[in-house]
Amino acid sequence: MSTDRDTSLRADARRNRDQIVDAAKTVFQEQGPEVPMEEIARRAGVGVGTLYRRFPDRDSLIGAVARDSFGRVRDEVRAVTAKEPGAWETVARLLAYSREMRVMVQLGFSERARTIKSHDPFVRGIQEELTDLLDRLVVTAQEEGTLRPDIGSGDFSVLLSLLVRHLPAAQEELADMVLHRATAVILDGLRTPGGPLPGRALTAPEVL
Amino acid sequence: MSTDRDTSLRADARRNRDQIVDAAKTVFQEQGPEVPMEEIARRAGVGVGTLYRRFPDRDSLIGAVARDSFGRVRDEVRAVTAKEPGAWETVARLLAYSREMRVMVQLGFSERARTIKSHDPFVRGIQEELTDLLDRLVVTAQEEGTLRPDIGSGDFSVLLSLLVRHLPAAQEELADMVLHRATAVILDGLRTPGGPLPGRALTAPEVL
Amino acid sequence: MSTDRDTSLRADARRNRDQIVDAAKTVFQEQGPEVPMEEIARRAGVGVGTLYRRFPDRDSLIGAVARDSFGRVRDEVRAVTAKEPGAWETVARLLAYSREMRVMVQLGFSERARTIKSHDPFVRGIQEELTDLLDRLVVTAQEEGTLRPDIGSGDFSVLLSLLVRHLPAAQEELADMVLHRATAVILDGLRTPGGPLPGRALTAPEVL
Amino acid sequence: MSTDRDTSLRADARRNRDQIVDAAKTVFQEQGPEVPMEEIARRAGVGVGTLYRRFPDRDSLIGAVARDSFGRVRDEVRAVTAKEPGAWETVARLLAYSREMRVMVQLGFSERARTIKSHDPFVRGIQEELTDLLDRLVVTAQEEGTLRPDIGSGDFSVLLSLLVRHLPAAQEELADMVLHRATAVILDGLRTPGGPLPGRALTAPEVL
DNA sequence: AATGAATGAGATTTCATTCAT
DNA sequence: TATGAATGAAATCTCATTCAT
Structure with missing residues (x-):
């Protein structure tokens, strides 16, 4: 596996994590890395809190x-x-x-x-x-x-x-x-x- | 004259205006158009108030x-x-x-x-x-x-x-x-x- | 018994409860009663969920x-x-x-x-x-x-x-x-x- | 003068600064130093923004x-x-x-x-x-x-x-x-x- | 007219509490 | 039942814009 995905996460948490990274990739590509975190969370279909649990900051x-x-x-x-x-x-x-x-x-x-x-x-x-x-x-x-x-x-x-x-x-x-x-x-x-x-x-x- | 400079401005006001546009050009080129207005004003050597007098918004x-x-x-x-x-x-x-x-x-x-x-x-x-x-x-x-x-x-x-x-x-x-x-x-x-x-x-x- | 411990709890649940109260006592003494609930749970060696099962709120x-x-x-x-x-x-x-x-x-x-x-x-x-x-x-x-x-x-x-x-x-x-x-x-x-x-x-x- | 008040501030800014320090002193004494910044600002009679202009962080x-x-x-x-x-x-x-x-x-x-x-x-x-x-x-x-x-x-x-x-x-x-x-x-x-x-x-x- | 102080809306981040596993 | 993931409300902080000096 070339990426650093933590396979020890619970299945749902893991899915969320991947969705967040994917959403971030999309919006970073579109608008650069300063997009509002809420936007990323929304696109990933999770609350901001979830995003911040996975990634303590931008x-x-x-x-x-x-x-x-x-x-x-x-x-x-x-x-x-x-x-x-x-x-x-x-x-x-x-x-x-x-x-x-x-x-x-x-x-x-x-x-x-x-x-x-x-x-x-x-x-x-x-x-x-x-x-x-x-x-x-x-x-x-x-x-x-x-x-x-x-x-x-x-x-x-x-x-x-x-x-x-x-x-x-x-x-x-x-x-x-x-x-x-x-x-x-x-x-x-x-x-x-x-x-x-x-x-x-x-x-x-x-x-x- | 190729640009839309208002030639009716007083000399000093005119100088200010040009300094602002020039400073904005520089920082826009460096950092894109979302730079804080204060940064532009500072580089132009004027107060934000002056910037806003010339240009009502970003x-x-x-x-x-x-x-x-x-x-x-x-x-x-x-x-x-x-x-x-x-x-x-x-x-x-x-x-x-x-x-x-x-x-x-x-x-x-x-x-x-x-x-x-x-x-x-x-x-x-x-x-x-x-x-x-x-x-x-x-x-x-x-x-x-x-x-x-x-x-x-x-x-x-x-x-x-x-x-x-x-x-x-x-x-x-x-x-x-x-x-x-x-x-x-x-x-x-x-x-x-x-x-x-x-x-x-x-x-x-x-x-x- | 001078305290209000619920003696009807199962042994392990009871142990949890006591650990939580003890941990809370320690951190309250150190940092006052506004410590994050997660901190208390962690020190008690239980999940937040367990803490909240015992004590519905702070x-x-x-x-x-x-x-x-x-x-x-x-x-x-x-x-x-x-x-x-x-x-x-x-x-x-x-x-x-x-x-x-x-x-x-x-x-x-x-x-x-x-x-x-x-x-x-x-x-x-x-x-x-x-x-x-x-x-x-x-x-x-x-x-x-x-x-x-x-x-x-x-x-x-x-x-x-x-x-x-x-x-x-x-x-x-x-x-x-x-x-x-x-x-x-x-x-x-x-x-x-x-x-x-x-x-x-x-x-x-x-x-x- | 025993304190570090900056006498170069404009009169109104200076007054605000003093009010903020005074309000902070009061609420710090009452509730310790973790009071919401808004509370301090409100007591000082200024907006949060003003507070943050004077004091970049808590x-x-x-x-x-x-x-x-x-x-x-x-x-x-x-x-x-x-x-x-x-x-x-x-x-x-x-x-x-x-x-x-x-x-x-x-x-x-x-x-x-x-x-x-x-x-x-x-x-x-x-x-x-x-x-x-x-x-x-x-x-x-x-x-x-x-x-x-x-x-x-x-x-x-x-x-x-x-x-x-x-x-x-x-x-x-x-x-x-x-x-x-x-x-x-x-x-x-x-x-x-x-x-x-x-x-x-x-x-x-x-x-x- | 120029300045820079004040404002407040919006963005970031934290954490109490709920809920799926 | 125990866990820790998800949520969202509240706090912190930034900055575009307005306004007093």
Whole structure:
């Protein structure tokens, strides 16, 4: 199990806990981590008191969401690279379209969430593993010649993180097309060795 | 004059007003539009009372900032395309590195700011003009063969808006390199006709 | 049996009840009667649910503690005065050093507890008997010439109640010495007919 | 000026501040330092917001009350001992009947208030000076032969602190008589060299 | 006109009490 | 019956906005 769910909870309490984390993930993704706690509780279908029994304050809830999302992202990337070590496009699309990634990045916007994450050993551990996975992915893909040679895992991360944000779209129906097309352009930019990039290849730890 | 500054104000009142808008722009860019009003007032070096005399509520301040920033962006794009109608790279770099663009996009994150902007005729006017400028820019550049033919002004806007966001960078010194490299990759993706893009070319009004 | 323990309870339920009253006594003495119910339950080693099964609300728990403590104090004073009707010093030291007295007085600090006690017929009954015991003690001791003649059982109670409170002591080891010395000074003040006291002798019912 | 009032406040703000401290002093004395902030605000005739503008949290209000009360007590003791260095009875009565002392002692009941006071350099300074004043007072009085020789300034403090607490009194009219008589008995105990006291003379720093 | 003090509505958090397991 | 999870009312605290100086 990649997440820190406490399996010792009573069944109903456990269900509530999961609903709370899930609701929080949804609203964090939509509105960032400062949403009223009542809103989260309401969406989870519980009273505020219940929320506070599980998570003594907002920070601890943010931490739980971060651990859950990071864990899932790590698992997905692990699974793909285990099968095809150089499948950078698959990974890129996976992450660009992943709800869990969106939460991660959305949490990255708030100084508060960033602090919490950086103090959480579990999250840091996952981050390190992700860094390693991406490093290997980039190197392998460049050896295979599918990925331009002058970028590093850091550049790759940055470009992915861009796609994960709320993209503008006046009409809701277009949202997916907007995302898919932007993704495709960026993948094209990554594939072809274009004009020389300024500076030097960045590694993931330099940007995450 | 591109902005709606009231030239009938006394010189000192005018100075105050400008300081407030400037301070608001700065903190909006850093922390989004929900910063405490006192913080804005403090940074502007005035009392809250003065802020409220100029801007009866937060919405009106957000509106003023939006009008100011949009106006300046429009002016810059106008200036460049007047000289070289197909200079899409120049425009792209201009916007990617512009503080005013950053404010605009940061305001785009908040539902509240989006509503305000969409109800402001002045902003809508600028937006329409910007849309036209971008349309012409894209078409001209595609005729010149410097820009891939399968994108529209909407796709172009989306990709620019990505670059304008806070990019991740663990070390502050790297921030600029991160931005410049990401910009270069995206420009490469826009230049070369790569794999076929999914869907159809999007126009600016569809995404802004 | 001096207290109102329900002898019809099953053995384990009875043990629970006693543990709860004892835990409550301890924390009431330490922190007053507004401690969180969970804290009391935890110290008693039971769940809150069990606590509430025994005592439907906080008031009823306070009442039970009061009845228990008052009962024990009454029993002790009874025992001493039965043997030596004028042993005022013995009684004074007994009470000054008694945990049960401390609880009683601590409960006296809170308006809430005072109300509960004054509405509880059992406690009132004990109080009346205590009053009588003290009256007789004071009169006898004054006839024997060991207690100054110008004080009443009320003054006596007041001075005892002072000793029963948390005395200040920066170092914990000194706590006992602090208490013993203060007690001795007060007993000296009670023994010797010193300067004339202001007002008139007070009776116990006037102050309790 | 012995207290830390900020004389730079605007007149009305200053008046409000004083009213808040005064109201807090009153309710702290009556109910201890955990009274609802709204209650304090109401008694001071201001909104909660005003209270929080002056005192960002409860601790800071407790601190302000402590500084104010300690300062006044110190000033009074200073004044008396300056005129008559051995006037221990005057000082004792002064403190026993002083509202400021009552607040100080009431605050001493709460662990929280104790922590705050012990971290406040201003309060600590006053405490040290008070300690010195009492030391000298006790020594002088013992040289004059009016105070029993076997007590220290610590014992003296303890006995005074007892008098300062809420004394029991069923009828409110008797409260004063109760206090005056208890004070007189204790002063008698302090005057006459009675039976030998257990332990050794305690100094003020040992108990405060 | 500018200031910053006061207000009170809303958000966070705690805890007495009830109720499902 | 015992447990501890859920609830919601009450307390704490923040901040947008108004108003006295």
